Amino acid sequence: MxxxxxxxxxxxxxxxxxxxxxxxxxxxxxxxxxxxxxxxxxxxxxxxxxxxxxxxxxxxxxxxxxxxxxxxxxxxxxxxxxxxxxxxxxxxxxxxxxxxxxxxxxxxxxxxxxxxxxxxxxxxxxxxxxxxxxxxxxxxxxxxxxxxxxxLGTASVPAPKSDPDETEDDNTSWTGGRQVSLVKVRRGQRQFRAGLLGKYGLTCAVTGPVPKEALQAAHLRAFAEHETHKLGEGLLLRSDIHALFDAGLLAIEASTGTVVVAPSLRDHSTYGPLAGTRLAISADLMPDRFALADHYEAARARWALEG
Missing domain, CATH: 2.30.280.10 (SRA-YDG)
Structure with a gap:
């Protein structure tokens, strides 16, 4: 037994x-x-x-x-x-x-x-x-x-540096370690990322295949507001693309699956050419279109305010 x-x-x-x-x-x-x-x-x-x-x-x-x-x-x-x-x-x-x-x-x-x-x-x-x-x-x-x-030795091992979006403090230690810290952790984020890796593989939805260390789990609806992890409302994005996506400087037009960039980035040598490109994932793996549309509309509203 x-x-x-x-x-x-x-x-x-x-x-x-x-x-x-x-x-x-x-x-x-x-x-x-x-x-x-x-x-x-x-x-x-x-x-x-x-x-x-x-x-x-x-x-x-x-x-x-x-x-x-x-x-x-x-x-x-x-x-x-x-x-x-x-x-x-x-x-x-x-x-x-x-x-x-x-x-x-x-x-x-x-x-x-x-x-x-x-x-x-x-x-x-x-x-x-x-x-x-x-x-x-x-x-x-x-x-x-x-x-x-x-x-594991006497010192705690830091949280993986390849997953900076998973916790707000890289000093979290395993149970049983000597270090104690009070941190605000996004519970379930690592499982969320693993689920997205299983769904999409080593592919940034915007730019295509990249090493796993460069991939982050992006929420289409801000986690801080909803505090939920839904695979249907997530994408794997390269770390820099993720930052732009969260900042509302890059969005995805839901009906066509194409990338849209903010006016301030359209002349940028790296990010400007992404405008109008199609997502690097198959149509059957597209995330929730309503969540995509919500993010897109919020981004466009911000661009309008910025003039």
Whole structure:
């Protein structure tokens, strides 16, 4: 029987403790899943096993890029037969990321030889998830979910610098860290961004494909006023485009899906040429047209006032 869900350290279990098999880990409560690399479900995931289960995993000791569960052929760690979904234990890891919860890392003997035990499994301490993103495998094009984890020490790890729109303070620490700070956090923003990444991939709706570090989750209706995250009312935008969009200097004409720029930007060498271009997303992925129209009308009203 699986033990109770619990984030953080387990009383009586120390870094370096070894376990013969899953039954032993489950009995010690260090990894509550009876099988599988991720312990948890949609409400949160509290531990992972790094044991060479997916060929895409990267283990560098104090930093791990971990592949989510699902999509793989049951008899092959390299062959995928379906996209991974952001559900069940994968959704739990996303929730741990969003809530800044520490994740226990256990390494198995089939993982990277530099960091893995000679046999069985070894508890290697607490890690924090610093980034979550989807990507398509080069080998077959199937989507996988990726989780970057960094070992937690005595100092807190800052919020990811690639997601500046996700919180109003980059000093938020994971539960269990020593730093305490009072911050106003946009709850659900990281999940919102992850959902938009799953929907649109690594594509700015205005300018096209860009690295994930440059993409931000934009609300068509100001979050400060509505405090809701709706995928149908969101777009992925390059950071500079996002700033212009929020400032009402760039908008989207809903009926045609074309970009409109403020009069003050029409002679700008970078942003002026965007006027009249069509969105870089397919018509079936267009966000809510009423929300787009509201943003567009508000922007036009501002331009009229500015003369």
């Amino acid at each position: 699986a033990s109770a869900f619990r984030y953080g350290e387990i009383p009586g279990v120390s870094i370096g403790d070894t376990f013969a098999d899953y039954d032993a880990m489950n009995l010690a409560r260090v990894h509550r899943a009876s099988q599988g690399g991720i312990s948890g479900g949609k409400d949160g995931s509290d531990s992972i096993v790094v044991n060479g289960g997916y060929a895409d995993d990267v283990d560098d000791g104090d930093e791990i890029i971990y592949t989510g569960g699902g999509g793989r052929h049951p008899n092959s760690r390299k062959r995928h037969v379906a996209d991974q979904e952001l559900t069940r234990a994968n959704a739990g890891l996303l929730r741990a990321y969003e809530e800044r919860q520490p994740v226990r890392v256990i390494r198995g003997s089939n993982g990277d030889r530099r960091f893995s035990p000679a046999s069985g499994y070894r508890y290697d301490g607490l890690f924090g998830i610093t980034e979550v993103w989807p990507e398509n495998r080069k080998q077959d094009g199937f989507r996988i979910w990726r989780f970057r984890l960094v070992r």
